Amino acid sequence: MATPLVVSEVAKSFTMHLRDGVRLPVVANVSFSVKSGECVVLGGPSGVGKSSILKMLYGNYGVDEGQILMEHDGRLVNLADAEPRTVLEVRRTTLGYVSQFLRVVPRVSALDIVAEPLHARGVASEEARERAAELLAKLNLPKELWALPPATFSGGEQQRVNIARGFIIDHRILLLDEPTASLDAKNRAVVVGMIAEKKAQGTALVGIFHDAEVRDAVADRIIDVSEFSPRKHAA
Amino acid sequence: MSAVPLLKVKDVSKFYGSRIGCRNVSFELYPGEVLAVVGESGSGKTTLLSCLSTRLMPSSGMIEYHMRDGLYRDLAHMGEAERRFLMRTDWGFVHQNPAEGLRMTVSAGANVGERLMAVGDRHYGNIRATAGDWLRRVEIEEDRIDDQPRAFSGGMRQRLQIARNLVTAPRLVFMDEPTGGLDVSVQARLLDLVRGLVHDLGLAAIIVTHDLAVARLLSHRMMVMKDGAVIEQGLTDRVLDDPREPYTQLLVSSILQV
Numbered sequence: 014m015a016t017p018l019v020v021s022e023v024a025k026s027f028t029m030h031l032r033d034g035v036r037l038p039v040v041a042n043v044s045f046s047v048k049s050g051e052c053v054v055l056g057g058p059s060g061v062g063k064s065s066i067l068k069m070l071y072g073n074y075g076v077d078e079g080q081i082l083m084e085h086d087g088r089l090v091n092l093a094d095a096e097p098r099t100v101l102e103v104r105r106t107t108l109g110y111v112s113q114f115l116r117v118v119p120r121v122s123a124l125d126i127v128a129e130p131l132h133a134r135g136v137a138s139e140e141a142r143e144r145a146a147e148l149l150a151k152l153n154l155p156k157e158l159w160a161l162p163p164a165t166f167s168g169g170e171q172q173r174v175n176i177a178r179g180f181i182i183d184h185r186i187l188l189l190d191e192p193t194a195s196l197d198a199k200n201r202a203v204v205v206g207m208i209a210e211k212k213a214q215g216t217a218l219v220g221i222f223h224d225a226e227v228r229d230a231v232a233d234r235i236i237d238v239s240e241f242s243p244r245k246h247a248a
Numbered sequence: 249m250s251a252v253p254l255l256k257v258k259d260v261s262k263f264y265g266s267r268i269g270c271r272n273v274s275f276e277l278y279p280g281e282v283l284a285v286v287g288e289s290g291s292g293k294t295t296l297l298s299c300l301s302t303r304l305m306p307s308s309g310m311i312e313y314h315m316r317d318g319l320y321r322d323l324a325h326m327g328e329a330e331r332r333f334l335m336r337t338d339w340g341f342v343h344q345n346p347a348e349g350l351r352m353t354v355s356a357g358a359n360v361g362e363r364l365m366a367v368g369d370r371h372y373g374n375i376r377a378t379a380g381d382w383l384r385r386v387e388i389e390e391d392r393i394d395d396q397p398r399a400f401s402g403g404m405r406q407r408l409q410i411a412r413n414l415v416t417a418p419r420l421v422f423m424d425e426p427t428g429g430l431d432v433s434v435q436a437r438l439l440d441l442v443r444g445l446v447h448d449l450g451l452a453a454i455i456v457t458h459d460l461a462v463a464r465l466l467s468h469r470m471m472v473m474k475d476g477a478v479i480e481q482g483l484t485d486r487v488l489d490d491p492r493e494p495y496t497q498l499l500v501s502s503i504l505q506v
Contacts, residue, residue: 027490028492029497030493030498031497031498031501072485072486073489075482075486075490097468097483098278098469101468101483118440118443118465119437120436120440
């Protein structure tokens with residue numbers, strides 16, 4: 014089976030220059046890989062570096078050491094040292110990310126926010142909107158909200174817009190940062206079903222889920238992130 | 249994705265006597281890429297923009313532009329006429345103050361039409377139709393086509409300036425604080441408009457701004473300037489989410505949260 018994502022000996026620390034240059038090690042020696050159709054869940058207590066790992070995988074956080082190898086467009090890309098334009102290209106087609114919070118754009122409707130990734134890949138506006146509408150309907154977002162900018166939506170409504178946007182493209186690799194945190198039981202079940210569909214299509218998923226029920230429903234494997242504690246490696 | 253850069257900038261410096269405007273700035277810009285240049289006032293970002301757009305001659309360094317004929321030309325060695333033609337057709341420049349980029353005493357339609365005439369369009373009916381179409385695209389009522397920009401609000405003037413710049417289908421647009429001095433609601437409308445146009449037209453753009461939220465919304469890549477030098481650069485969300493340099497951390501931590 015193909016392995017679209019390999020993380021090898023990745024280390025990350027923050028240097029807080031505004032606090033006298035204090036250095037905060039976050040993780041060290043992070044190594045794992047994810048196969049097609051597999052959902053790997055990052056586990057461990059809060060503050061152990063789970064979100065930081067996801068952000069490094071997406072390129073939001075810089076990487077101090079190690080490699081993040083992704084299969085993109087028939088070649089291998091090391092996201093840890095890729096040029097910005099390469100990272101953007103990988104995000105456009107190969108790599109998706111559902112963050113905890115939706116970053117709203119003024120004046121842009123929920124439907125267009127969801128359709129945008131398809132549009133950016135050159136799909137015609139009408140077709141992209143149709144796909145977006147299907148996903149929003151599936152996630153039970155009231156139809157009256159589709160034409161409105163989500164700035165005034167509730168947390169759960171924004172989260173569903175965010176999920177629809179992340180799931181609209183068939184990425185080979187999909188990162189999920191607590192996508193079900195602010196959803197009710199009914200919509201949690203919808204998302205669990207959508208994740209299962211992605212797995213069946215062969216997407217490699219990496220996620221953070223604090224909800225034990227969701228985690229047990231989707232996880233093929235749980236990685237204990239406290240294993241990557243820098244203190245452990247310093248000792 | 250195009251494989252060759254549109255603009256190649258190498259070690260560009262500009263000195264005002266012994267004072268530094270900007271120093272040793274190097275980067276490449278690809279078609280369709282939006283680069284934000286951020287930093288506080290006096291950091292050299294406007295000087296850099298002026299050098300890149302040939303409004304100022306750099307003291308040293310080289311700026312090469314990929315012409316439509318497929319060849320790179322060194323901007324410093326281009327004739328004045330050729331440079332002006334480039335400015336009027338293949339490039340756009342959006343000023344912070346629309347009065348600098350518009351002719352305030354001719355009609356809105358003529359402001360847009362003038363650029364079309366510079367590329368050889370002569371048919372009055374076509375020019376007027378295209379101008380009307382562009383006014384609509386920047387959300388100005390078409391019945392304002394014969395009004396002078398003096399009679400427009402600040403936000404409308406800025407949108408008119410954008411229409412004037414984009415009508416010739418430029419490949420590269422320079423913007424100097426395009427949302428500075430506008431109300432936030434007007435700003436949001438303009439940002440949304442610029443974002444859509446850049447995407448639909450596949451423009452490359454260099455946007456100077458001190459507003460990190462504007463940079464986040466519009467740009468792919470970001471350069472942070474301080475004391476004339478580029479101190480940090482990279483993917484926009486990497487620079488904003490994980491700033492490395494002391495000054496960048498100070499900038500990011502100074503953003504007011506709403």
